[in-house]
Amino acid sequence: KQEVTQIPAALSVPEGENLVLNCSFTDSAIYNLQWFRQDPGKGLTSLLLIQSSQREQTSGRLNASLDKSSGRSTLYIAASQPGDSATYLCAVKSFNKFYFGSGTKLNVKP
């Protein structure tokens, strides 16, 4: 059974810092991996999608990498801003469904 773990569970950084969020998964037989952002009480906003054959994807200040063989992905956020404060969820797709981690709650202090 696929299990997804995100470390750290919470992170507080000053504005302007570069930071890395980690995601690990136990079964490398995945179709893709998606990073999402979730604001309190809200739905999920897709940030980046990495196909199983890809190594990384970039969008603006965000860069996500995927090492399928080792079951790891990282989300790199450059020059963090207070507006980046949210919970970040990693999800791996196997067959018809996504398996989610519990998320990393990020607080960027002004």
Add this chain to the structure above:
Amino acid sequence: ETGVTQSPTHLIKTRGQQVTLRCSSQSGHNTVSWYQQALGQGPQFIFQYYREEENGRGNFPPRFSGLQFPNYSSELNVNALELDDSALYLCASSLIGEGTEAFFGQGTRLTVV
């Protein structure tokens, strides 16, 4: 904005009652999935619908059921509500296929008292 809309945004039900949640998928998407997210946890897969048929189910009891309509909109029905059913229910739409991207709605917050 993802184009996936859910209704209602919040509701409160009494234990034992039944509830119906609705989802309108993004234009052109033929697959709808439902997830349950308890407070502080990641979403858990309930089931997926494709071409009006259930196309995969997670570890949820039969009192969780669904429908998909010809326009690809969907309903999640929960019978005999329990206190533990209190959660954020998320709908995701996508195209069928292995590597397709999923887009989520804003969720329905269900509270069972």
